[in-house]
Amino acid sequence: CMIGVWFRHDLRLTDNTALLEAMNQNEQIIGIFHVNPKQFKIGTKNHESFFKACRHFFEVSKEVGFPIHLLYGEIEAEFKQLIELFPELTSIYFNQSERGFGKRRDEAMCQLFAAQGIKAYHYQDSHLHGANEIKKADGCAFKMFTPYYNVWIKQKKPLFRQIDSQKLAEKSVDETSKVFFEERNNQFNDLIADFSDVSEEEYGAKPVRQRCQYFIDHHLAEYATKRDFPAVDGTSKLSRFLRTGELSIRELYYRVVQDGQDSQGKETFIKELCWRDFYNMIYAENPDQQTVEIQEKYRGMQWNQNKQLFEAWKKGETGFPIVDAAMRQLNQTGWMHNRLRMIVASFLTKDLLLDWRLGERYFSEQLVDYDPASNIGGWQWAASTGTDAVPYFRIFNPTTQGKKFDTQGAFVREYVPELRKVESKFIHEPAKMTRQLQENSGCIIGKDYPAPIVDHKEMRQLALDLFGKQ
Numbered sequence: 001c002m003i004g005v006w007f008r009h010d011l012r013l014t015d016n017t018a019l020l021e022a023m024n025q026n027e028q029i030i031g032i033f034h035v036n037p038k039q040f041k042i043g044t045k046n047h048e049s050f051f052k053a054c055r056h057f058f059e060v061s062k063e064v065g066f067p068i069h070l071l072y073g074e075i076e077a078e079f080k081q082l083i084e085l086f087p088e089l090t091s092i093y094f095n096q097s098e099r100g101f102g103k104r105r106d107e108a109m110c111q112l113f114a115a116q117g118i119k120a121y122h123y124q125d126s127h128l129h130g131a132n133e134i135k136k137a138d139g140c141a142f143k144m145f146t147p148y149y150n151v152w153i154k155q156k157k158p159l160f161r162q163i164d165s166q167k168l169a170e171k172s173v174d175e176t177s178k179v180f181f182e183e184r185n186n187q188f189n190d191l192i193a194d195f196s197d198v199s200e201e202e203y204g205a206k207p208v209r210q211r212c213q214y215f216i217d218h219h220l221a222e223y224a225t226k227r228d229f230p231a232v233d234g235t236s237k238l239s240r241f242l243r244t245g246e247l248s249i250r251e252l253y254y255r256v257v258q259d260g261q262d263s264q265g266k267e268t269f270i271k272e273l274c275w276r277d278f279y280n281m282i283y284a285e286n287p288d289q290q291t292v293e294i295q296e297k298y299r300g301m302q303w304n305q306n307k308q309l310f311e312a313w314k315k316g317e318t319g320f321p322i323v324d325a326a327m328r329q330l331n332q333t334g335w336m337h338n339r340l341r342m343i344v345a346s347f348l349t350k351d352l353l354l355d356w357r358l359g360e361r362y363f364s365e366q367l368v369d370y371d372p373a374s375n376i377g378g379w380q381w382a383a384s385t386g387t388d389a390v391p392y393f394r395i396f397n398p399t400t401q402g403k404k405f406d407t408q409g410a411f412v413r414e415y416v417p418e419l420r421k422v423e424s425k426f427i428h429e430p431a432k433m434t435r436q437l438q439e440n441s442g443c444i445i446g447k448d449y450p451a452p453i454v455d456h457k458e459m460r461q462l463a464l465d466l467f468g469k470q
């Protein structure tokens with residue numbers, strides 16, 4: 001008999017629930033990964049980053065003697081062929097997706113496996129607590145974060161478990177030299193041929209451990225006070241590793257609990273991990289939330305259709321320095337600071353009155369840590385349409401936000417070079433500079449840097465009217 005372990009957003013050979021469960025059986029194991037090139041969007045940072053992480057994972061797995069066998073193409077046809085190829089295959093183990101596309105795919109695949117006589121074993125692995133674990137006393141799902149958190153924090157957290165790589169290698173099946181897999185491997189390599197080389201510093205267990213340890217040693221204690229300032233290296237930047245599964249959420253939790261000194265920072269950080277579980281649960285409870293507002297009264301809003309405003313937002317050319325710096329950080333690095341995600345999302349929906357779905361989609365392509373549950377949750381929060389969202393009348397003023405969280409403009413100067421020489425006094429309102437000051441700073445408004453594309457005060461009033469009448 002043989003077990004298949006199907007990897008997806010769990011690219012690691014340590015503390016991997018499905019793999020551990022498979023290893024507890026007295027059988028040989030074949031490692032599997034499926035790629036559907038039709039779902040791959042060329043040029044999106046999200047997918048490229050994910051496939052780079054995959055490539056690195058395949059290399060590492062091969063090195064430890066547990067090679068991953070690639071399936072490539074339409075998923076049902078590929079698995080059917082795999083099952084035909086290996087009559088000794090009796091079961092498939094995988095870490096399930098609890099929401100969205102992944103959930104629908106898993107349900108369809110379980111049906112296919114059952115029809116083929118294959119047993120499917122699936123596990124909640126991606127979150128500290130799964131979507132169905134934390135409930136109100138009456139068994140219903142929570143809608144508000146704080147009561148959810150109050151229950152969540154008291155629950156015992158699952159343990160972090162290492163995997164013995166020698167034992168794994170002994171159980172491993174290596175059929176990668178079969179023509180079937182060689183063909184698929186070549187197809188995958190063609191797909192990612194244009195990708196730049198993966199550096200050891202960016203992918204896999206080594207940078208994850210280093211980053212984790214560095215954050216815990218240097219920033220965790222002050223996380224609560226420093227996490228809102230984009231020019232400060234105050235957050236963990238571990239989101240991408242959590243999304244690909246290169247980092248186990250349980251490992252992160254236990255490192256923080258055991259190695260982090262007790263502090264407000266530690267408490268706040270653990271609360272952020274709870275937000276991740278909360279939004280996963282909210283997405284599972286509201287399967288159509290990617291396209292539909294959770295709060296019914298906001299469905300059918302008349303959003304602004306102005307494409308030029310959307311283009312200016314995407315490019316970081318709105319004339320609001322903190323918004324522009326944030327969008328350029330996203331476009332250049334594939335990551336954006338949390339405070340800035342809130343600012344640009346508020347700006348898109350309340351200052352430009354553009355549909356939050358446009359922003360959600362743009363983030364889905366650009367973010368290397370794109371996670372549908374957290375992203376949709378964040379967007380619906382900022383648009384005031386989600387569960388436990390910001391009330392529509394509490395509208396961020398982008399200039400005030402800039403002054404508060406990037407007072408001297410260090411972050412703006414990093415990403416908006418046109419403004420580098422502008423005095424701190426005007427860094428968040430460069431259009432207020434006299435002509436003389438503009439010349440002195442080498443930044444003529446309207447030529448080197450745009451004037452604000454909207455008037456915040458006017459748009460704020462329009463937003464209040466639009467949301468208020470729903």
Ligand code: FAD
Pocket residue numbers: 227235236237238239240242243272273275276279336337338339341342345363367369370371372374375376378379382
């Ligand atoms: P840290 O501050 O170090 O936090 C540690 C971890 O906690 C993060 O890696 C993340 O997994 C989790 N976390 C922190 N804040 C949140 C939050 N508000 N919601 C859910 N989880 C959180 N996060 C994503 O992982 N993917 C997304 O696609 C995403 N889109 C967002 C869109 C909007 C509009 C907003 C407002 C927030 C979004 N977030 C998203 C949440 C948050 O911005 C990022 O998780 C965080 O900035 C990642 O950086 P970090 O790892 O340094 O976070």
